[in-house]
Amino acid sequence: MINTTELYSLIAGQPAFTEGPEYESRNPARPSDLVARVRLAPPEAIEQACRTAKTAQADWALVPAPVRGRIVANLGRLVEANKEALAALVTRENGKPLPEALGEVQEIVDTCDFFLGEGRRLYGQTVPSEMPDKQLFTFRVPVGVTTVITAGNFPVAVPSWYLVPALLCGNAVVWKPAEYASASARAFAELVWRAGLPSGVLNLVFATGDDTFEGLSRALEAGVVDKVGFTGSTAVGERIGELCGRHLQTPCLELGGKNPMVVTPRADLDLAVEGALFSGFGTAGQRCTSLGTLIVHEDVRDEFVDRLDKEVNAAVIGEPTGDVLYGPLLNDRFAESFESVLGWIDEHHTVRGSTGIGRITEDNPRAGFQGDLSGFYYHPVIVDGVRRTDRLFLEETFGPLVCLTTYRELDEAIDLANASGYGLSSSIYTSDPATAFRFRQRVGAAMVSVNNSTSGAEAHLPFGGNGRSGNGSRQSGVWVLDQFTRWQSMNWDFSGKLQKAQLDVATV
Numbered sequence: 001m002i003n004t005t006e007l008y009s010l011i012a013g014q015p016a017f018t019e020g021p022e023y024e025s026r027n028p029a030r031p032s033d034l035v036a037r038v039r040l041a042p043p044e045a046i047e048q049a050c051r052t053a054k055t056a057q058a059d060w061a062l063v064p065a066p067v068r069g070r071i072v073a074n075l076g077r078l079v080e081a082n083k084e085a086l087a088a089l090v091t092r093e094n095g096k097p098l099p100e101a102l103g104e105v106q107e108i109v110d111t112c113d114f115f116l117g118e119g120r121r122l123y124g125q126t127v128p129s130e131m132p133d134k135q136l137f138t139f140r141v142p143v144g145v146t147t148v149i150t151a152g153n154f155p156v157a158v159p160s161w162y163l164v165p166a167l168l169c170g171n172a173v174v175w176k177p178a179e180y181a182s183a184s185a186r187a188f189a190e191l192v193w194r195a196g197l198p199s200g201v202l203n204l205v206f207a208t209g210d211d212t213f214e215g216l217s218r219a220l221e222a223g224v225v226d227k228v229g230f231t232g233s234t235a236v237g238e239r240i241g242e243l244c245g246r247h248l249q250t251p252c253l254e255l256g257g258k259n260p261m262v263v264t265p266r267a268d269l270d271l272a273v274e275g276a277l278f279s280g281f282g283t284a285g286q287r288c289t290s291l292g293t294l295i296v297h298e299d300v301r302d303e304f305v306d307r308l309d310k311e312v313n314a315a316v317i318g319e320p321t322g323d324v325l326y327g328p329l330l331n332d333r334f335a336e337s338f339e340s341v342l343g344w345i346d347e348h349h350t351v352r353g354s355t356g357i358g359r360i361t362e363d364n365p366r367a368g369f370q371g372d373l374s375g376f377y378y379h380p381v382i383v384d385g386v387r388r389t390d391r392l393f394l395e396e397t398f399g400p401l402v403c404l405t406t407y408r409e410l411d412e413a414i415d416l417a418n419a420s421g422y423g424l425s426s427s428i429y430t431s432d433p434a435t436a437f438r439f440r441q442r443v444g445a446a447m448v449s450v451n452n453s454t455s456g457a458e459a460h461l462p463f464g465g466n467g468r469s470g471n472g473s474r475q476s477g478v479w480v481l482d483q484f485t486r487w488q489s490m491n492w493d494f495s496g497k498l499q500k501a502q503l504d505v506a507t508v
């Protein structure tokens with residue numbers, strides 16, 4: 001793998017803006033471990049990278065799609081060959097347990113496996129004309145330059161959901177990863193370049209959020225950006241949506257979630273507890289698909305909560321290279337915002353799942369904790385008695401916290417599941433097919449799990465959100481092709497005369 005100590009933006013393969021302010025990317029499990037020094041580029045970097053990308057894209061678009069597919073195939077094999085090293089870096093830089101990091105890297109391989117074949121498909125259509133001796137066609141054409149802005153909770157898999165199809169479709173990319181995931185991003189980008197990408201087709205820019213926004217605004221103004229892909233918070237997504245809208249562009253937005261899990265009286269409670277533990281507390285609750293609120297039927301509530309409480313209490317938290325349920329929060333900024341979320345707990349709520357609340361310290365210990373207390377480790381919390389008007393019920397918490405409420409009738413559970421206005425993932429545990437289908441029909445979430453947790457996407461199924469979770473765009477599988485291509489039509493008249501649509505239509 002590459003040397004990750006000093007990182008610069010790379011535009012057309014060349015280090016750029018090497019004099020900028022420095023950001024230190026640190027291991028959240030042991031912040032004294034410096035993973036990388038990152039030079040942050042100014043706003044003009046995005047614009048410059050987009051200009052470079054624009055030039056490179058013209059040639060890249062003319063490379064036959066099956067040849068672009070070969071490069072995607074090479075990338076898949078390279079990622080596979082570097083799986084352990086890349087996963088270890090993800091764990092070191094972002095603190096997710098190693099098996100999850102390995103799963104994340106596998107998700108890139110799966111994405112490549114899917115899209116390498118798309119290089120030989122990327123189908124258009126032949127369409128009948130209303131006139132004789134005339135044929136109509138459709139073609140998928142690349143959008144142009146895509147700016148991809150990604151979060152660091154999935155520092156390589158989620159970026160690959162943009163990069164792989166965007167490149168396969170003949171676009172050039174400017175990727176601005178989260179600063180705190182710079183080393184993982186650089187390592188993944190390195191593999192993409194090594195897979196055989198021509199210079200300037202993928203450019204990497206390290207910058208702060210504000211500078212990125214400013215740079216993006218200039219690039220849109222200059223007409224050198226054609227599509228924006230963003231995964232991150234709803235608040236930032238709204239700003240990006242507004243900015244793109246001013247330039248008549250529709251970005252691909254994958255935002256937050258407040259994902260509900262309904263536990264019905266006909267649920268397998270062992271399964272439901274396991275699912276709640278994994279999606280509520282796994283990855284320290286830092287997935288957009290993490291479980292937000294448990295909506296449990298009154299008849300099974302006590303038994304379910306007791307069992308979950310026991311499991312959460314017994315879970316091992318600590319060093320992410322060890323055998324743990326979860327490791328630290330992503331960095332000090334995420335720790336700080338999770339602490340303000342904990343401040344939303346009030347006297348109406350009962351806290352379960354742990355003997356402590358807040359950061360795990362010597363004075364606020366956790367039984368079985370295995371790690372270095374300088375890391376950003378937090379106690380897991382189940383907040384019982386959450387009401388639908390509570391901030392805790394309405395907002396994404398992005399940490400090891402799960403809200404709990406009860407219901408009596410299915411309609412009430414569905415209403416509660418939809419009440420936050422987010423619409424990413426959802427889940428229901430039941431052995432009754434009619435209940436599962438009714439839930440599927442009426443829930444606002446774009447993704448529905450039956451007898452499975454809210455987390456865990458597959459590379460060939462549409463991924464995305466409705467409402468506050470996104471603008472309806474979908475990633476993964478064939479659906480994402482509509483994000484990175486536009487339809488072009490062609491009509492070809494071989495009648496030897498001018499045939500006019502609508503006016504010269506043959507009647508029978």
Ligand code: UN1
Pocket residue numbers: 153154158231286287288289454455456457
């Ligand atoms: C995200 O948190 O941004 O569905 C995406 C999952 C993951 C993707 C989450 N594979 O859990």
